[in-house]
Amino acid sequence: xxxxxxxxxxxxxxxxxxxxxxxxxxxxxxxxxxxxxxxxxxxxxxxxxxxxxxxxxxxxxxxxxxxxxxxxxxxxxxxxxxxxxxxxxxxxxxxxxxxxxxxxxxxxxxxxxxxxxxxxxxxxxxxxxxxxxxxxxxxxxxxxxxxxxxxxxxxxxxxxxxxxxxxxxxxxxxxxxxxxxxxxxxxxxxxxxxxxxxxxxxxxxxxxxxxxxxxxxxxxxxxxxxxxxxxxxxxxxxxxxxxxxxxxxxxxxxxxxxxxxxxxxxxxxxxxxxxxxxxxxxxxxxxxxxxxxxxxxxxxxxxxxxxxxxxxxxxxxxxxxxxxxxxxxxxxxxxxxxxxxxxxxxxxxxxxx
Amino acid sequence: xxxxxxxxxxxxxxxxxxxxxxxxxxxxxxxxxxxxxxxxxxxxxxxxxxxxxxxxxxxxxxxxxxxxxxxxxxxxxxxxxxxxxxxxxxxxxxxxxxxxxxxxxxxxxxxxxxxxxxxxxxxxxxxxxxxxxxxxxxxxxxxxxxxxxxxxxxxxxxxxxxxxxxxxxxxxxxxxxxxxxxxxxxxxxxxxxxxxxxxxxxxxxxxxxxxxxxxxxxxxxxxxxxxxxxxxxxxxxxxxxxxxxxxxxxxxxxxxxxxxxxxxxxxxxxxxxxxxxxxxxxxxxxxxxxxxxxxxxxxxxxxxxxxxxxxxxxxxxxxxxxxxxxxxxxxxxxxxxxxxxxxxxxxxxxxxxxxxxxxxxxxxxxxxxxxxxxxxxxxxxxxxxx
Numbered sequence: 001x002x003x004x005x006x007x008x009x010x011x012x013x014x015x016x017x018x019x020x021x022x023x024x025x026x027x028x029x030x031x032x033x034x035x036x037x038x039x040x041x042x043x044x045x046x047x048x049x050x051x052x053x054x055x056x057x058x059x060x061x062x063x064x065x066x067x068x069x070x071x072x073x074x075x076x077x078x079x080x081x082x083x084x085x086x087x088x089x090x091x092x093x094x095x096x097x098x099x100x101x102x103x104x105x106x107x108x109x110x111x112x113x114x115x116x117x118x119x120x121x122x123x124x125x126x127x128x129x130x131x132x133x134x135x136x137x138x139x140x141x142x143x144x145x146x147x148x149x150x151x152x153x154x155x156x157x158x159x160x161x162x163x164x165x166x167x168x169x170x171x172x173x174x175x176x177x178x179x180x181x182x183x184x185x186x187x188x189x190x191x192x193x194x195x196x197x198x199x200x201x202x203x204x205x206x207x208x209x210x211x212x213x214x215x216x217x218x219x220x221x222x223x224x225x226x227x228x229x230x231x232x233x234x235x236x237x238x239x240x241x242x243x244x245x246x247x248x249x250x251x252x253x254x255x256x257x258x259x260x261x262x263x264x265x266x267x268x269x270x271x272x273x274x275x276x277x278x279x280x281x282x283x284x285x286x287x288x289x290x291x292x293x294x295x296x297x298x299x300x301x302x303x304x305x306x307x308x309x310x311x312x313x314x315x316x317x318x319x320x321x322x323x324x325x326x327x328x329x330x331x332x333x334x335x336x337x338x339x340x341x342x343x344x345x346x347x348x349x350x351x352x353x
Numbered sequence: 354x355x356x357x358x359x360x361x362x363x364x365x366x367x368x369x370x371x372x373x374x375x376x377x378x379x380x381x382x383x384x385x386x387x388x389x390x391x392x393x394x395x396x397x398x399x400x401x402x403x404x405x406x407x408x409x410x411x412x413x414x415x416x417x418x419x420x421x422x423x424x425x426x427x428x429x430x431x432x433x434x435x436x437x438x439x440x441x442x443x444x445x446x447x448x449x450x451x452x453x454x455x456x457x458x459x460x461x462x463x464x465x466x467x468x469x470x471x472x473x474x475x476x477x478x479x480x481x482x483x484x485x486x487x488x489x490x491x492x493x494x495x496x497x498x499x500x501x502x503x504x505x506x507x508x509x510x511x512x513x514x515x516x517x518x519x520x521x522x523x524x525x526x527x528x529x530x531x532x533x534x535x536x537x538x539x540x541x542x543x544x545x546x547x548x549x550x551x552x553x554x555x556x557x558x559x560x561x562x563x564x565x566x567x568x569x570x571x572x573x574x575x576x577x578x579x580x581x582x583x584x585x586x587x588x589x590x591x592x593x594x595x596x597x598x599x600x601x602x603x604x605x606x607x608x609x610x611x612x613x614x615x616x617x618x619x620x621x622x623x624x625x626x627x628x629x630x631x632x633x634x635x636x637x638x639x640x641x642x643x644x645x646x647x648x649x650x651x652x653x654x655x656x657x658x659x660x661x662x663x664x665x666x667x668x669x670x671x672x673x674x675x676x677x678x679x680x681x682x683x684x685x686x687x688x689x690x691x692x693x694x695x696x697x698x699x700x701x702x703x704x705x706x707x708x709x710x711x712x713x714x715x716x717x718x719x720x721x722x723x724x725x726x727x728x729x730x731x732x733x734x735x736x737x738x739x
Contacts, residue, residue, distance in 0.1 A: 351649070
């Protein structure tokens with residue numbers, strides 16, 4: 001666990017440890033853990049971490065919020081904490097006050113577009129929207145003829161087709177058909193790519209957190225499980241697999257925290273932030289695939305059962321790859337950026353921080 | 354939990370960026386003057402003594418060492434910048450790099466004062482070259498299996514035996530080597546090795562070249578026959594070199610040279626595809642850049658740990674494991690993507706020539722400085738598995 005002097009993270013970790021123990025959640029078939037957890041998180045002001053005081057939030061720094069998301073990933077919590085944080089952050093970009101309760105953002109895919117009509121209504125379809133079913137409000141980024149606007153939309157006015165991602169969390173299709181927002185304001189200098197990069201970094205921190213936990217429980221399991229009359233941790237092949245898992249976990253965490261640090265300290269979403277954020281999403285998604293496979297390999301068949309907690313981390317890490325642009329999407333975009341800047345500008349870009 | 358594996362996102366301070374500009378300007382001048390061709394990694398750069406001296410004159414060797422030994426008392430992070438810029442430019446660094454990275458720090462820690470005063474300033478001026486004598490025939494990665502004997506005699510030791518895979522021994526002025534001063538004990542098979550400073554180019558040492566599959570000559574076999582080393586050339590504790598040698602290896606494992614050795618093929622690919630790549634090329638380049646960027650952030654982070662006086666043994670091993678596997682795969686991924694490069698690309702021949710060399714270089718990358726298997730063993734130990 002991070003030896004943190006970060007009060008936001010400490011508060012969150014205490015709540016998670018008390019109310020979101022993975023084993024308890026895993027055995028709870030009625031999801032009766034969700035309401036008390038959300039209530040505790042809300043009372044601590046965590047879902048609106050990134051919303052300034054004057055807009056209804058708790059005004060934590062970007063850095064603290066990112067660290068909180070990493071901690072949430074370590075517990076792989078299935079409540080819309082990251083989504084509400086992102087929504088609050090997006091609304092704050094246009095100085096819109098955040099309401100209470102669960103929120104999510106749309107679009108959640110770089111390919112989807114929400115449009116703003118001349119009469120101020122928003123329309124469009126957004127796929128793969130995490131926790132749309134649980135949200136009371138949506139923070140919506142919409143394209144009008146005068147540029148980008150940000151809107152607060154009541155979820156009751158949207159059509160929601162429910163779906164589940166690979167990690168069994170809601171990933172829904174939201175259709176807005178000439179919906180009048182609660183509030184809408186232009187967002188000068190902001191664009192959809194910024195939202196996707198921010199969402200991608202949030203997911204990267206969660207993936208890194210899930211990998212930290214996968215490493216932890218895999219190491220523990222290998223020190224308990226006996227096969228061929230030895231603890232499996234004593235087999236060199238198992239040790240080397242776990243060393244690779246440690247490498248993937250470390251790489252994911254390094255990429256994600258570096259990108260978070262870049263966003264927290266940058267004045268704008270420039271090329272350096274783009275490199276950091278896109279790289280984090282690409283590398284963390286790759287780590288989720290490689291690392292998750294190793295964690296399951298170490299656990300043998302037991303890790304493949306619903307009874308074991310491993311899937312809570314491994315499947316979610318795999319699912320999170322798809323939100324806010326998959327690694328394939330960002331790899332193509334980053335490759336285009338690099339090619340467009342030219343061969344001799346590649347190293348200066350990489351070595352810019 | 355896994356607190357030991359955090360790689361904090363440190364940023365290089367402003368003065369590093371100033372230094373980076375100076376290094377780039379210097380290298381541009383050297384390239385313009387014809388000292389080396391950045392597009393030709395496949396050269397014998399052993400004989401660039403004048404370049405070494407000019408790097409030394411800039412104050413870029415022994416940068417972190419005390420001024421009284423010719424150093425600059427600058428930070429690890431500043432040294433990091435110099436190393437990565439040299440490597441990316443394919444500068445001929447072989448003559449001075451080992452001394453700067455490894456041998457100098459060992460002497461600083463373990464050599465008697467008069468030897469430090471004699472040798473360290475010459476390293477800083479780029480005048481002398483070092484080799485490292487660790488591996489032996491039939492020992493390889495198993496350092497503690499070394500057999501070459503150092504037998505106590507009047508005023509020193511007599512050395513008999515053979516070191517192998519010794520890079521640059523044919524041009525080296527000195528070697529820092531481990532020799533067996535007594536047998537291993539039952540309790541500790543690491544016991545009995547001692548580290549020595551060896552002055553090369555003397556009677557009793559024979560250096561035999563070993564060709565490499567790249568067509569280059571860098572490795573050697575070094576045969577010692579009743580070779581005399583004086584007492585004051587013992588470095589550190591007699592019979593206790595295993596501790597020294599393992600901490601020395603940490604310097605060798607996390608630097609930018611551990612993921613940038615085949616970097617040039619990526620630049621050349623980007624040049625070949627031009628400003629508007631097809632989707633497959635763009636995705637391939639994007640993934641490789643993301644992986645490179647992540648490793649560099651990890652490597653910079655370890656440099657920050659070294660600067661803070663920590664001993665990031667496991668972290669350094671992780672960077673080397675991921676880094677060398679990556680730089681080994683890089684030429685093959687670039688080759689995949691090069692299949693889509695237009696016949697008319699102006700640098701097509703350069704790209705093909707570089708790929709040919711990089712593919713031949715790749716097999717050694719996961720061996721030098723600790724094999725992948727040994728590194729994964731160290732990481733496993735760090736995880737509490739052994």
